[in-house]
Amino acid sequence: MMMTVSELSKATQVTPATIRHYVKIGLLKPQRDPANGYKLFNNEDVKKVKFIRQAKGLGFSLNDIQEIFRHGSRRQSPCPTVRDIIHQRINDNRIRLAELDALKHRMEKALEKWKTMPDGEPDGDEICYLIESVMGP
Numbered sequence: 103m104m105m106t107v108s109e110l111s112k113a114t115q116v117t118p119a120t121i122r123h124y125v126k127i128g129l130l131k132p133q134r135d136p137a138n139g140y141k142l143f144n145n146e147d148v149k150k151v152k153f154i155r156q157a158k159g160l161g162f163s164l165n166d167i168q169e170i171f172r173h174g175s176r177r178q179s180p181c182p183t184v185r186d187i188i189h190q191r192i193n194d195n196r197i198r199l200a201e202l203d204a205l206k207h208r209m210e211k212a213l214e215k216w217k218t219m220p221d222g223e224p225d226g227d228e229i230c231y232l233i234e235s236v237m238g239p
Contacts, residue, residue, distance in 0.1 A: 104133070104142040114151040121151070129154060129168060161191045212236045 111118045124130045125141060130150060132141035150171075157167050166187050173180035215235065222231040 104135075104144055106140055106142065110143045110147060110151065113148050114155070116151060116155065124151070124154065124164075127164060127168070129164065129171065160188065161195075162187060208236075 105113065107118045107121050111121050114121075121130065121143075125132060130143065130147055132143050132147065134140070135142050154164075154167055157170070158164075162170070162184075169183060169187075170180040173183060212232075216232050219232060219235070222228065228234055
């Protein structure tokens with residue numbers, strides 16, 4: 103069964119703009135209706151869009167997903183690549199979480215300090231002395 107962008111969008115619960123973007127970057131390769139030039143998709147495209155949603159939900163980027171699809175098109179298992187990518191994402195997330203935790207602590211420390219400071223009036227030398235009172239990152 104062939105379907106239009108709109109029908110594929112409804113079947114996969116993604117926006118038509120998302121479907122068009124996937125076509126533009128090569129994740130989907132629709133056929134063209136010779137009568138009107140519309141892009142036509144099949145059940146394999148439904149499967150691909152659902153896979154893309156699942157992979158994105160696990161933190162894979164669209165570039166990662168393209169690489170996974172390339173392995174499949176060469177009849178190679180993408181599993182080793184998938185493991186490597188997710189391992190790297192876990193490490194990246196650990197770093198990001200540590201950075202966010204440090205930011206949260208800086209913010210809490212600044213807020214605690216600011217509670218005791220009066221509101222300032224702009225004097226032309228400072229923009230906001232609360233922020234300027236906090237030294238570095």
